[in-house]
Amino acid sequence: MISRANTVAFHGIDARPVEVQCSLVAGLPAFAIVGLPDKAVSEARERVRAAFAAMSIALPAKRITINLSPADMPKEGSHFDLPIALALLAGIGLIPPEAVADTLALGELSLDGQLMPVTGALPAAMAAASANHQLLCPKGSAAEAAWAGDALVIGAASLTEVVRHFTSEFPLTPARPGEVSQPAPLRDLRDIKGQEQAKRALEIAAAGRHHMLMTGPPGSGKSMLAARLPSILPLLTPAEALETSMIQSLCGLIDAGGISRSRPFREPHHTASVAAIVGGGRRAQPGEISLAHNGVLFMDELPEFSRVVLETLRQPLETGEVMIARANAHIRYPCRFMLVAAANPCKCGYLADAARACARAPGCGEDYLGRISGPMLDRFDLRIEIPPVAFKDLDLPAASEGSAEVAQRVAIAREIQADRYRDNAEITLNADAEGDVLEQAVALQAESRALLLQAAERFGLSARGYHRVLRVARTIADLAAEPQVQRPHLAEALNFRTGV
16 A cells, blocks of 8 residues: 655646655665655655654564655755655555545644754645645744645644644644734935936936946945835735745745835855855755845946856846756756945056056956946846945035935836836836837837937947946836936936946
């Protein structure tokens, strides 16, 4: 007789179904796990054996074989402990096999039979809902999994509670979603004195999700501006929050089962590796660009990042997803984010200051910013120089307009864009528009088009740069609640495009 349990193997953010088959046959006592298990899965037999002993359950003196089907799919992670234990409990008759048939389980066992929280509970709950199964998971992961909504989630603290639940001795109550995490206090744009043009660029970038590059000497406020970007971004929609949380669930970043409506803001150090930024490593984990999905990736000191890291960003910036290729698998992660970068004009940072610049000026600036390749630079919609703040401006009172006022304009502009592209599932903001959709959204008049063509010739814009100017101009018009892109909107977009 073969007993069965259901679980999943993670392939990116997709949770693929896995059937755990347990065979008990006469022969020399043995306990084998087959089906391409990794080290953590292979060690499950020792954890299961110890957990059974802690519950005073004796394994039968038979040959126990656990098969993880499909056998050619790699199985990784400690979450296979619980489904293996369930299949074995059903095989020895301690729980009814039919009770396990409609249950998808995942969880790590401790040696005393307690169930430890695992990563990926939310994607597993989505898979359980698709298969019309209930989800059984550790109690510490239940609140997170319950956010899936369509699946019944049962959280158990120990294997003993699982046995009592399936034997109807002490049924467990369904889990409830965790609390929506309250956003941390955000820094306000009102704190920044001067830099009005930079604030305007930040508003445009937030409204249309445009990539932005800031260059300026040290202390001019580049990092301060970027740190205040979250304060003018709208909250995640429910669909965006669920998608973002699925990625965070795989990395164990969801705290106490709570889901946040705040947009991610990731700021990796410039020493980060390709695997850390793009994703990869032994288990092909998501990188910073995927953790910034639906949010912001801030790369300070952009030229200091490895050239390989910068070049690997080019494709994800265009497609909104990244493919991590391995010999036995190709794993896809979403990564539709806004890239905000900052850079000094040269190595010392004082290229424009004749009194402080090094003797190698201006060649040092060309060498330093030359670390950013032309194709990478071409992907920034907004490029702006951040001048140093005058000392007299530091004594000025705080600005009358802060993040709340700017955030309101950004929210209205995004609502306009959502209404414009409501019939196109793949486009939500101007940064995504292309082809005929972009031309219809912009609908330039003859005078404005002539200006754009003249600027394209003079500044040598690429075809990509040409269309990105149109996208930014459309966003500027949306901020002004103008249905038509006018010449001033286009001129401002060109100014930001050719500013660096």
